[in-house]
Amino acid sequence: GAVVSQHPSRVICKSGTSVKIECRSLDFQATTMFWYRQFPKQSLMLMATSNEGSKATYEQGVEKDKFLINHASLTLSTLTVTSAHPEDSSFYICSARVGAGGPTDTQYFGPGTRLTVL
């Protein structure tokens, strides 16, 4: 159980294009989903917290107009990197949580998406 999928796993795009990344909880309903960014040899940096049916909460320094998050259902959240530039190249990972407290607060992560912007 507790499987989270992420698609695509790898994407290469030209500068100025938009890229959409999907995150799905396959066998549970996630009240909350999170989006992280990770640079090589570094820890995960939280970008935003997303609850189904409401607007995402972005961390300080993260541009909400550049990183659009939509949480359409209890099993699907999407991250769209708009007008991508080479500095947006990174590893993006989503996670999903049931969120009823205690061990159910465990976040289960997707396999990640490696974005390369040329």
Place this chain on the structure above:
Amino acid sequence: AQKITQTQPGMFVQEKEAVTLDCTYDTSDPSYGLFWYKQPSSGEMIFLIYQGSYDQQNATEGRYSLNFQKARKSANLVISASQLGDSAMYFCAMSPTSGSARQLTFGSGTQLTVLP
């Protein structure tokens, strides 16, 4: 605010031996959860073990155990009988158990290499 400190950037262990990965934390929250994740070179974050701050016993999951010392604010991960497949980056993390967001705060990670 919460802070996680992992002071070992890299660790080596011989196959079949046990290894301890250090984690200390700081928080003002009265109740919190502590987590360990494994990240192999493929990039996926794999949940290993959870410890609640009010749990009386140390958590165990197969070959993984969490040495929780609340007074010292430490939550070290012990891997017994190391295997080659245990080579990966390991992250310690914590989150409060109250509040709506309950976001994870991660440490900087420890790169574990298991030697044959």
